[in-house]
Amino acid sequence: EEAGEPTFANPRNAAAGAVRQKDPAVSARRPLDAFLYHVSWSPGLVFPGHWQALEALRAAGFRTNPRSARGASIDEVIATCAALEAERDGLGYDADGVVVKVDALELQRRLGSTTHHPRWAIAFKFAARQATTVVQAIEVNVGKTGALTPVAKLAPVALAGVVISNVSLHNEDELRRKDVRVGDTVLIERAGDVIPYVVQVVLAKRPPEAPPFAFPERCPACGGVAFRPEGEAYWRCMNTACPAQLKERLRHFGSRRAMDIEHLGEAVLEQLVDRGLVKDFADLYRLTVPQLAELERLAEKSAQNLVGAIEGSKRRGLARLLNALGIRMVGERVARLLAMRFGSLDRLAAASEDALAETHGIGPTIAASVRKFFDDESNRRILDDLGRLGVNLTERTATADGPKPLAGKTLVITGTLASLSREAARELVEALGGRVTSSVTRKTDYVVVGEAPGGKAEDARRLGVPVLDEAAFHELTGRAS
Ligand SMILES: [Zn+2]
Structure with missing residues (x-):
């Protein structure tokens, strides 16, 4: 197996295959070994019993089984058989049983044999395996x-x-x-x-009509996209909300090097999932203190701490989020590369497999994995939710040294943006050198208007400040896809 060659079905096949080789040199290379149990012909040597024959073999340098034992009664023989069967897995070789023999050769001679087998030896077979x-x-x-x-x-x-x-x-x-x-x-x-x-x-x-098994391309637990990265043995479900993997994914999501959510321990996660309070990553950001306070072993104060920790995790940025999502083959390093290259989740999710593969440090295998991840409908919905719930889907450092098209500009954002949260929009503006304020004045350069805007849109028109819809905002920030 280590040599990468096909293995034998069992030791008997292996031994038979080795001695049947046409080339004795090939046989010699096979690591065969044997215990000797019997002297068939020994002119000039007379043994009173089988035991003495074994001792003579041993003295002559042949390998004999160190576990051979002589029993003075049938009870001792039975006990030895039972002990050997119990020891079976510690032998270092496969054994299917024990041979019990009459010791005295004179008795063996008198017992004789049938046409098939001697009457002085019988096999005690271990349980079939x-x-x-x-x-x-x-x-x-x-x-x-x-x-x-x-x-x-x-x-x-x-x-x-x-x-x-x-x-x-x-x-x-x-x-x-x-x-x-x-x-x-x-x-x-x-x-x-x-x-x-x-x-x-x-x-x-084999029944004549039996077709080869077709491996499913969808997860049998959730219907999510299944994907097998090149060089890996397993197909994997890419859906981050897959119920079969939810606990493990949440644990990783909240871990220190991912979203770093303190107080989100194993016991809490267990309960959150088992009670149906959390079905995907986004649900974490919908948890309330009263909900958490109802969990076992979680006091009001701890519930508040946890909600605070979850809230705080919204600002971790795209690189940590990508690591937290648990995309196959995307660990910390790759997550950072992707975040730096694409800057926002929207742009990353929209990138073609080719565009992904062209990223420095990201090969076609990782690109395929990332693309498959974003192809999963459930993942896209959850990421939309995360953005709406205020999780930062951009990477500040992505443009830290890049152009600053908004340097010195002041923006006001009002209403709900479809593609990113208010917080993410603010971070984006700041990364590009601009500033976001809460009220519209004559010094405001732009007012960005999303869905259901408040009175600020009116203020902008009254003061003659340019109003941008979401598409125009993306154009301004150079993030139009
Ligand atoms: Zn699944």
């Missing part, structure tokens, strides 16, 4: 990090003491390599702590 069963369905599970894992639903079968009805097929490549299909009969194995797995498909029993 392989079984065949039928794949009734292949389901795809969503892990807490969004990884989609195919699982074979089996006709229940007893194996090494437990009933197996599910077995993981791990990922798309593994599923393709073994080519497991619904209706297939499969050989499964379970050994020690190893979880049960499919060894191989019994092709002779």
